[in-house]
Amino acid sequence: MRRSLLSTLLFVSLYQVANAVTDHTRPFLAWSPQSVRHELRADSAIVSSKDVVSSMNELVDCSHKVVLFVDESELHASDLNTGRPGLKREMKNAKYSTQIAFVHGELDFEELATKQAEKCHATLINADSTESISSLKTPAFVYLHLPADSSEKQDGTLDSIISTIKQQAKKDYLVVYSSSKTKNPLTRRRLDVRQDPEQQPGEPQPSQQPSGVFHHYTFFSQGIYMALLIMFLVVPIILIGVSWNLSILAPVRFESKPKMQ
Numbered sequence: 001m002r003r004s005l006l007s008t009l010l011f012v013s014l015y016q017v018a019n020a021v022t023d024h025t026r027p028f029l030a031w032s033p034q035s036v037r038h039e040l041r042a043d044s045a046i047v048s049s050k051d052v053v054s055s056m057n058e059l060v061d062c063s064h065k066v067v068l069f070v071d072e073s074e075l076h077a078s079d080l081n082t083g084r085p086g087l088k089r090e091m092k093n094a095k096y097s098t099q100i101a102f103v104h105g106e107l108d109f110e111e112l113a114t115k116q117a118e119k120c121h122a123t124l125i126n127a128d129s130t131e132s133i134s135s136l137k138t139p140a141f142v143y144l145h146l147p148a149d150s151s152e153k154q155d156g157t158l159d160s161i162i163s164t165i166k167q168q169a170k171k172d173y174l175v176v177y178s179s180s181k182t183k184n185p186l187t188r189r190r191l192d193v194r195q196d197p198e199q200q201p202g203e204p205q206p207s208q209q210p211s212g213v214f215h216h217y218t219f220f221s222q223g224i225y226m227a228l229l230i231m232f233l234v235v236p237i238i239l240i241g242v243s244w245n246l247s248i249l250a251p252v253r254f255e256s257k258p259k260m261q
Helices: 002-022 049-059 085-093 109-119 151-169 222-246
Strands: 025-032 046-048 066-072 096-104 123-126 140-146 173-178
Touching (some): 049 096, 049 109, 066 109, 085 096, 109 123
């Protein structure tokens, strides 16, 4: 029983440490229907954004007709474990694909796309719909920003954009997929006060206190997790020690000496 309890507590501790490490990270994906000259490979699951940017300069070598940068807000590696059949299908059917689970650090994806387009002397197009890239001239760089939404809508938008790019560049394109804005962990997430639609830009927002018990109280935090961990670890040990001490019985009389025959 004690072994199972200690193993459970150890698993919970490791899980909390892993969540703390992977908080404020985003995945990085890249794929192409054709082979690339300089493949981007990661030696570990957690990579800094500086290393990704430096490797991007080799991956994007100005040899593709179209390079698509997809910036999906609040994208986390856990979102790719379930769902996203369209994105997984594109990665599976690609001749070259790479994926880094956790990229930590600041990453301005739009600025990165701008610098890569300037390096290749290509046109950068902000594509909010398929109409804006239906008549693009290659070579071209396309930046697509996807707001946080359902996985079905994200896959539908991505499929429409890639289908339009295939009509212009056939198989000579490269897709780079990541996120500039990371997802806040559930233990620290706060609901922002919505701005009044009649309020003019630049005016201070009126003081509105959000209602609801989750806005006024923090039910889970690092201190609470540590207190629970100590309670479940120390209290059982104390109870076991006290029960063992109470189970010690003093003799009611002295033992009699054996009779000599």
